[in-house]
Amino acid sequence: MLMPRKPAYDRDALIAKAKDIFWRQGWAGTSLKDLERELKLKPGSFYAAFGSKDALYALTMESYTREGVARLKALAEKLGPKGALKAQPRFVIEAVENPTKACMLAKTYAELQAKDHDLADQAARHMTEMKACFAELFRSAQKAGEIRSEHDPDRLAARYQSDILGLRLSAERKDVDADEIAADIAADIDRL
Amino acid sequence: MLMPRKPAYDRDALIAKAKDIFWRQGWAGTSLKDLERELKLKPGSFYAAFGSKDALYALTMESYTREGVARLKALAEKLGPKGALKAQPRFVIEAVENPTKACMLAKTYAELQAKDHDLADQAARHMTEMKACFAELFRSAQKAGEIRSEHDPDRLAARYQSDILGLRLSAERKDVDADEIAADIAADIDRL
DNA sequence: TATATACTTGAGCGATCGTTCAATAAACTC
């Protein structure tokens, strides 16, 4: 048997690069020309590597979610569940490596839900997964006695995620002091 | 002087109709074919009436904001400033006449900000205007003694608007009970 | 009724969309 030629590109690096572009510009706002230029791939190579624009978009959302979950768990490892929940708001809007402040999943869902696009469903599932992570942290914090047990952790998680989505969108505005909002969200955790 | 023929359409009604389409589908997600079909206008009439897709989009955002401000002020007239702030969350997610729950201005800003599109700036200005309305209500509530005066009304308004944006986006999800979030936001007002 | 004016119509413009594919170049085994 003969061994084939190896691709010249690093697939994971290309997904990471594409994620930044999609995250910033959205689905319709990113053309194949954009991707070809930034990823330095001609059409043939692009389609051999990823199959379609939508398939690559799905890969970038998976990567986005995986990293988000990992970061949250690392934060909980270091600061405990309540500490992680209090730190997360400030963290998400201060990450300078992000191409934009708003949540990629929320942007995707908002853009494509009306079209009943598959990517909207996938974004929704990823958001559900993130919400479950938040709920798990609230449950842990309750077990640790850091949050009163009279609260429903799933309800807390839904409200918390909603607040974070609003915060991240607000953080893109020039007339809003997102640090203040983040501080207020964190302060709310202390009152639970 | 001779008098011309009158248009067969109601311009304001067309703007209202276009607003629903843009609100639901977004800027890139709405094609001129969509508008021609829904507004029952051929290209020539469309461009004679509105000039361009973007010009019509701007008109719909103006109408959207004008109606939002009017509704809020009507609510304040009836329920007082604090009552309006408490009622607004439930109100925005329960309005069945809306084509979608999420805020049109936020959707527009999120979609077009990366492109430095003029419509993103206009959306941002309209959001600033809404925020000023909220701040005015918080100030009134403080004057009426319904909210403690130690709070900064502008900061309260920014947080409140952020929460509403998150709520309205969350309300489009099937796995989230938006009524609970709305109730929790309203409950926060009582603790100020 | 004649005429001027504006509205309506729809074919079609150039540009760009996501995608395909045949031709060429490169890297592997034998």
Next chain:
DNA sequence: GAGTTTATTGAACGATCGCTCAAGTATATA
């Protein structure tokens, strides 16, 4: 090196994008 397999290239496809404009139609005044 010969032979085979895959990666790379870039022209070009059909569809759709926002938009233009000349031709036809309807309504007003005179």
